[in-house]
Each structure stands twice: as C-alpha cells, then as structure tokens.
Amino acid sequence: MAKTKTTYTGKDVMDFVNSFVDTEQKKKDSFRLIELMQEWSDAEPRMWGPSIIGFGNYHYKYASGHQGDAPVLGFxxxxAALTLYVYSDTERSKHALADLGKFKMSKACIYVKKLSDINITALKELCIESIKYISEHHECSCRVK
Incomplete structure (x- = not known):
C-alpha cells in the first residue's frame, strides 16, 4: 500500500507562507485564511505534507482498507490558485456553494484566485458544515460550534 504524503510535518506555518507564497496578495489572503480557519475550527494551524496548512485532524478509513489522518479544514x-480543503458533500454545502462567488471545483477541492472573489460568510458555512460532517463520520479532534 502506498504511503500517504499528506501527514503532519511539524514545519513552521509562518515560515512556509513567507518562503513559499509567490505574491503579496496571496500572502495576505493566506494569513487571512489562517485567522479565519483557526477561529472556525478552534485549532492551531499546522503543516501537512509540503504545502497544506491544516486545522484539526481526523482519522479516515476507506472500504478498501486504506486509512490515515488528515486535517479537518485546510488550504x-x-x-495557480488558493486550494481550499473545506467541502463535504452535503445538501447544506451545496447551498453554500451557490453563494460562494467566483471559484472552480474538483471532486473535493475548491480553487479561488483571491479571497475577494468569494463570499466569506458562505466559506464559513462550508467550513462549519465540513467540521460537522467529519465529527459525525470520523474520529476527530473537531468540535461542532
């Protein structure tokens, strides 16, 4: 079985943002996302893998037997874009997406060019719904607010 790359690394989040992020706007947006996700998750930011800033953690296990740990929220x-790991496939999340603003999406990732392109209230709703979903379906450090 392949080893999961997205694991907690212990690297410093602020050092990562200051050294990795290539534009001032993206740095500003990254620091704002850190503030918001920390508030919404009630968890400290931590580095997962080489480039994901995560908040909280949960343990997942698939029917295939693959299992691991992942952040509850992250980006x-x-x-190319800020990649947000905040989506759970629920009706409430689908409604929040309709109000989110300008974004692209893959199966589980939301891509935004800059925070000013999206509705922060809708993002909060997506994050809170994701925390709720994960807390109901997985062993996790998260608390539903």
Missing part, C-alpha cells in the same frame, strides 16, 4: 496557497 494550500498554490501558484
């Missing part, structure tokens, strides 16, 4: 300030 990565990638070159």
């Amino acid at each position: 990565s300030p990638r070159k």
Whole structure:
C-alpha cells in the first residue's frame, strides 16, 4: 500500500507562507485564511505534507482498507490558485456553494484566485458544515460550534 504524503510535518506555518507564497496578495489572503480557519475550527494551524496548512485532524478509513489522518479544514496557497480543503458533500454545502462567488471545483477541492472573489460568510458555512460532517463520520479532534 502506498504511503500517504499528506501527514503532519511539524514545519513552521509562518515560515512556509513567507518562503513559499509567490505574491503579496496571496500572502495576505493566506494569513487571512489562517485567522479565519483557526477561529472556525478552534485549532492551531499546522503543516501537512509540503504545502497544506491544516486545522484539526481526523482519522479516515476507506472500504478498501486504506486509512490515515488528515486535517479537518485546510488550504494550500498554490501558484495557480488558493486550494481550499473545506467541502463535504452535503445538501447544506451545496447551498453554500451557490453563494460562494467566483471559484472552480474538483471532486473535493475548491480553487479561488483571491479571497475577494468569494463570499466569506458562505466559506464559513462550508467550513462549519465540513467540521460537522467529519465529527459525525470520523474520529476527530473537531468540535461542532
């Protein structure tokens, strides 16, 4: 079985943002996301893998037997876009997406160019719904607010 790359690393989050993020706008947005996700999750930011800033943690196990740990909420300030790991496939999340603003999405990731493109209230709703979903379906450090 392949080893999971997204594991807690112990690296410093602020050092990562200051050395990795390539534009001032993305740095500003990254620091704002850290503040918001820390408030919403009630968890300290931690580095997961080489480039994901995560908040809280949970243990997952798939029917295939693959299992591991992951952050409850997270994001990565990638070159092309801010990648948000905040989505759970629930009806409430689908409604929040409709109000989110300008973004692209893959199966579980939301991509935004800059925070000013999205509705922060809708992002908060997505994050809170994700925390709720994870707390109901996995062993986790999260608390539903």
